[in-house]
Amino acid sequence: MGGAFLIYGLKASQINDNLSPAAEKFLREHSSTIERIIFTGDIFAFPSLEKWEKLALLKETVDIIVSPGNHDFQRPDSRDVFEQSDFNQQY
Numbered sequence: 001m002g003g004a005f006l007i008y009g010l011k012a013s014q015i016n017d018n019l020s021p022a023a024e025k026f027l028r029e030h031s032s033t034i035e036r037i038i039f040t041g042d043i044f045a046f047p048s049l050e051k052w053e054k055l056a057l058l059k060e061t062v063d064i065i066v067s068p069g070n071h072d073f074q075r076p077d078s079r080d081v082f083e084q085s086d087f088n089q090q091y
Contacts, residue, residue, distance in 0.1 A: 035062065052082065
């Protein structure tokens with residue numbers, strides 16, 4: 001496998017969920033062959049700093065690029081949380 005993977009629309013079904021169960025399963029099963037993950041928006045249905053920090057832990061083993069979607073950045077509360085995360089510093 002290897003290379004970069006594009007992931008979009010991982011809206012969780014529950015307010016407390018992180019990534020969608022299917023995405024988490026895929027990342028667990030293929031983590032040893034993934035070099036880079038590009039999230040192209042709507043990573044969380046209900047973002048929180050805790051969720052962004054959990055995602056940032058993956059950066060220890062894989063390069064992660066985030067392009068926030070409207071669920072991640074449009075609402076003022078979501079924007080505030082995203083701006084506090086490590087992913088706010090990406091270009």
